Amino acid sequence: MVDIATRVWNHKWKIDPIVRSLIDTDFYKLLMCQSVFRNKPDTQVTFSLINRSSHVPLAKLIDEGELREQLDHIRTLSLTRGESTWMRGNTFYGKRQMFRPDFMDWFENLRLPAYHLERVGDQYELTFEGNWPEVMLWEIPALAVLMEMRGRAVLNEMGRFELQVLYARAMTKLWEKVERLRQVDGLRIADFGTRRRHSFLWQDWCVQAMTEGLGDGFVGTSNCLIAKNRDLEAIGTNAHELPMVYSALAEDDAALAQAPYDVLADWHEEHDGNLRIILPDTYGSKGFLDKAPDWLAGWTGIRIDSGDPAEGAEAAINWWKSRGEDPRQKLVIFSDGLDEEKIIELSKQFRGRVRTSFGWGTLLTNDFRGLTPDDRLAPFSLVCKAVAANGNPTVKLSDNPNKAMGPKDEIERYKRVFGVGEQTAQKVIV
Amino acid sequence: MVDIATRVWNHKWKIDPIVRSLIDTDFYKLLMCQSVFRNKPDTQVTFSLINRSSHVPLAKLIDEGELREQLDHIRTLSLTRGESTWMRGNTFYGKRQMFRPDFMDWFENLRLPAYHLERVGDQYELTFEGNWPEVMLWEIPALAVLMEMRGRAVLNEMGRFELQVLYARAMTKLWEKVERLRQVDGLRIADFGTRRRHSFLWQDWCVQAMTEGLGDGFVGTSNCLIAKNRDLEAIGTNAHELPMVYSALAEDDAALAQAPYDVLADWHEEHDGNLRIILPDTYGSKGFLDKAPDWLAGWTGIRIDSGDPAEGAEAAINWWKSRGEDPRQKLVIFSDGLDEEKIIELSKQFRGRVRTSFGWGTLLTNDFRGLTPDDRLAPFSLVCKAVAANGNPTVKLSDNPNKAMGPKDEIERYKRVFGVGEQTAQKVIV
Numbered sequence: 001m002v003d004i005a006t007r008v009w010n011h012k013w014k015i016d017p018i019v020r021s022l023i024d025t026d027f028y029k030l031l032m033c034q035s036v037f038r039n040k041p042d043t044q045v046t047f048s049l050i051n052r053s054s055h056v057p058l059a060k061l062i063d064e065g066e067l068r069e070q071l072d073h074i075r076t077l078s079l080t081r082g083e084s085t086w087m088r089g090n091t092f093y094g095k096r097q098m099f100r101p102d103f104m105d106w107f108e109n110l111r112l113p114a115y116h117l118e119r120v121g122d123q124y125e126l127t128f129e130g131n132w133p134e135v136m137l138w139e140i141p142a143l144a145v146l147m148e149m150r151g152r153a154v155l156n157e158m159g160r161f162e163l164q165v166l167y168a169r170a171m172t173k174l175w176e177k178v179e180r181l182r183q184v185d186g187l188r189i190a191d192f193g194t195r196r197r198h199s200f201l202w203q204d205w206c207v208q209a210m211t212e213g214l215g216d217g218f219v220g221t222s223n224c225l226i227a228k229n230r231d232l233e234a235i236g237t238n239a240h241e242l243p244m245v246y247s248a249l250a251e252d253d254a255a256l257a258q259a260p261y262d263v264l265a266d267w268h269e270e271h272d273g274n275l276r277i278i279l280p281d282t283y284g285s286k287g288f289l290d291k292a293p294d295w296l297a298g299w300t301g302i303r304i305d306s307g308d309p310a311e312g313a314e315a316a317i318n319w320w321k322s323r324g325e326d327p328r329q330k331l332v333i334f335s336d337g338l339d340e341e342k343i344i345e346l347s348k349q350f351r352g353r354v355r356t357s358f359g360w361g362t363l364l365t366n367d368f369r370g371l372t373p374d375d376r377l378a379p380f381s382l383v384c385k386a387v388a389a390n391g392n393p394t395v396k397l398s399d400n401p402n403k404a405m406g407p408k409d410e411i412e413r414y415k416r417v418f419g420v421g422e423q424t425a426q427k428v429i430v
Numbered sequence: 431m432v433d434i435a436t437r438v439w440n441h442k443w444k445i446d447p448i449v450r451s452l453i454d455t456d457f458y459k460l461l462m463c464q465s466v467f468r469n470k471p472d473t474q475v476t477f478s479l480i481n482r483s484s485h486v487p488l489a490k491l492i493d494e495g496e497l498r499e500q501l502d503h504i505r506t507l508s509l510t511r512g513e514s515t516w517m518r519g520n521t522f523y524g525k526r527q528m529f530r531p532d533f534m535d536w537f538e539n540l541r542l543p544a545y546h547l548e549r550v551g552d553q554y555e556l557t558f559e560g561n562w563p564e565v566m567l568w569e570i571p572a573l574a575v576l577m578e579m580r581g582r583a584v585l586n587e588m589g590r591f592e593l594q595v596l597y598a599r600a601m602t603k604l605w606e607k608v609e610r611l612r613q614v615d616g617l618r619i620a621d622f623g624t625r626r627r628h629s630f631l632w633q634d635w636c637v638q639a640m641t642e643g644l645g646d647g648f649v650g651t652s653n654c655l656i657a658k659n660r661d662l663e664a665i666g667t668n669a670h671e672l673p674m675v676y677s678a679l680a681e682d683d684a685a686l687a688q689a690p691y692d693v694l695a696d697w698h699e700e701h702d703g704n705l706r707i708i709l710p711d712t713y714g715s716k717g718f719l720d721k722a723p724d725w726l727a728g729w730t731g732i733r734i735d736s737g738d739p740a741e742g743a744e745a746a747i748n749w750w751k752s753r754g755e756d757p758r759q760k761l762v763i764f765s766d767g768l769d770e771e772k773i774i775e776l777s778k779q780f781r782g783r784v785r786t787s788f789g790w791g792t793l794l795t796n797d798f799r800g801l802t803p804d805d806r807l808a809p810f811s812l813v814c815k816a817v818a819a820n821g822n823p824t825v826k827l828s829d830n831p832n833k834a835m836g837p838k839d840e841i842e843r844y845k846r847v848f849g850v851g852e853q854t855a856q857k858v859i860v
Contacts, residue, residue: 003433003436006433159642160642161605161638161639161642161643162605162642162643164601164639165601165602165605165639167598168597168598168599168600168601168602168605169598169602170598171594171595171598172595172598172599172602175591175592175595175598208591209591209594209595212589212590212591212592213591213592
């Protein structure tokens with residue numbers, strides 16, 4: 001029996017929208033958005049798309065008109081009643097009313113601001129300018145749209161059964177990872193793969209497969225829409241954009257040196273428990289931890305997002321010890337370029353020494369490597385970052401020089417201010 | 431949107447019937463049925479299930495009550511108007527009215543006769559007795575029911591995503607075979623996998639995948655229902671049951687020696703062109719061909735269904751040459767335990783020397799080997815054969831002693847009458 005109404009409904013769409021909800025985004029974006037809304041609402045920021053994989057000619061693969069249609073569709077979205085109810089009524093990290101009424105009132109009336117799109121060679125220049133709390137919400141949907149449109153460009157040339165087999169292969173590949181992860185005692189892992197997912201439906205499938213395959217070991221997803229639809233925990237804390245923008249606003253070197261701690265001081269006031277996670281690497285983890293105030297050592301954990309993850313975790317353990325804390329009570333969250341082998345290795349390495357948790361991103365939701373000829377569906381390194389705040393360029397150094405961003409002279413200044421010495425380059429996979 | 435009517439409809443079924451149509455069977459069964467209906471309608475035959483894989487404890491895996499429900503359901507089936515129209519109106523092998531009005535009138539009123547089912551140890555004894563044209567139609571649905579119920583017993587213990595990944599793996603496996611077969615120039619291949627398929631839906635999927643993947647190289651399916659639904663050619667000619675029953679009816683050794691040729695004489699009268707395919711191995715191919723009348727050398731081709739396939743094809747080529755025929759105009763159909771490697775090898779080996787075609791059975795529609803722990807979904811060797819005709823036991827020798835069936839003394843008698851010497855044993859895979 002064909003459900004005629006469903007079929008007619010599906011054919012009424014002018015386009016097949018990739019992002020269909022304002023909460024089809026990472027939970028930490030909403031947390032940070034609330035913090036920014038409260039502390040720096042009028043900051044003018046510019047976010048910009050950066051394709052670190054220049055061999056992927058996005059402007060050749062993706063039609064500009066179709067890209068505009070997708071972005072325009074996102075600008076029509078507003079928070080639905082059910083989404084608002086979920087955000088207002090849900091328990092996040094065991095806490096009710098994580099999102100306060102004044103923020104929710106603002107968010108309910110929000111539409112995403114204008115974008116600037118221009119083709120430059122084989123790439124797109126895509127930028128967003130305006131008030132920080134609004135502009136920042138473009139990051140995840142913009143990335144998801146570009147990743148999925150690039151995928152569609154490849155999928156469009158495939159036959160019906162070829163497509164089914166493609167997904168069969170992808171499912172098999174993920175399931176085999178899940179089966180290996182299932183062997184790890186006490187594993188705690190979350191989906192962090194929204195931004196560079198193969199597609200929304202695929203991320204949704206991956207999350208459900210993880211739920212069945214790992215049971216309690218799968219602690220949730222960063223994607224709010226999927227968390228809501230699948231009755232899972234929404235997971236996440238904060239990201240580099242906070243220290244990057246705070247630092248860009250600093251008026252002199254002394255204020256700059258202090259800026260990353262100011263971010264966490266604001267956060268400390270707003271959140272407790274599992275949301276108190278330090279992200280130390282924006283301007284070098286070593287200097288950040290050495291100079292950190294003692295109250296930061298009382299926080300729950302540290303997220304390792306660049307550099308060698310084992311070294312980062314060892315450094316965190318040593319730092320906690322040096323501040324009189326018991327690392328076995330602390331949490332290390334690994335979230336940089338993980339795949340299941342690395343997850344298993346790190347999990348074993350730190351068992352009994354520190355609590356560990358894993359934020360598994362691109363290689364959970366977009367590991368289409370090796371599934372098509374010429375690997376045209378392999379994930380690639382696309383980011384969308386704050387590049388300026390109130391007219392000043394932003395800078396990110398991280399613990400991997402290959403991930404550094406910003407004007408050269410500013411990078412040098414930041415290195416000097418934060419005392420960043422020699423760094424080891426790591427290949428950026430995704 | 432949930433289609434409520436569909437959902438309610440689906441839940442109305444008391445069981446999930448495995449065979450839902452009288453034409454969910456092999457095309458050659460219907461061709462042979464018509465021949466039997468015309469030539470030997472009153473012959474009393476017994477068909478019996480034989481599980482050659484005694485390590486698969488069917489009676490432990492399959493509930494007797496559920497098996498009866500499935501078999502009883504098949505007894506409620508009758509030819510639908512659309513199915514009758516398809517059989518009456520379709521072109522088979524380029525010929526209209528392949529099925530004659532008197533046969534169709536009979537078939538339209540047919541219900542399958544009673545069955546006898548009894549548990550004996552860990553196996554079932556399942557037999558069918560009665561008029562040959564009716565009883566013979568049990569073979570394919572009985573096998574399909576047992577194969578699919580054994581599969582369901584395994585599938586019932588699997589989780590939702592585990593199931594999806596199982597099928598993902600099976601799809602990938604088949605598609606990789608299709609991709610390799612696609613490389614073979616001039617390949618002609620058909621689905622012969624109804625009787626030992628994993629399930630109806632899976633066979634239907636395999637047929638569609640072959641259609642997309644191989645294009646014109648995929649010449650059709652032996653399954654009439656799928657041929658009808660998917661608008662494909664129904665493929666097949668005749669099988670061992672004809673010479674086996676004709677031989678059992680022979681009154682003395684002289685008549686026995688003649689029986690296999692009597693079968694083909696009847697067939698010769700009824701069919702021409704591509705339906706004139708010799709199946710020489712029932713009582714040894716060598717003797718059969720050596721003693722064959724000259725008019726048989728004029729037939730279109732030979733089907734190789736036991737023994738070493740390359741040797742069988744060489745023997746056929748030599749036989750045609752010895753009878754003054756040009757083998758390049760002749761067709762060799764390989765149909766015994768094929769998988770894609772053997773298909774590719776045989777195709778290359780005989781290119782330019784004889785036309786080849788492949789009837790791909792169990793390893794097309796049921797290659798679930800290696801897809802579950804303990805290989806509990808691997809296909810196994812289940813057959814349903816005519817074991818008696820008018821009170822006499824039947825015998826099959828074939829070119830592989832492991833496939834011989836019948837009482838020991840009768841086997842010896844047949845070997846003597848047909849002059850079968852030393853044979854090479856071949857492993858029976860499926």
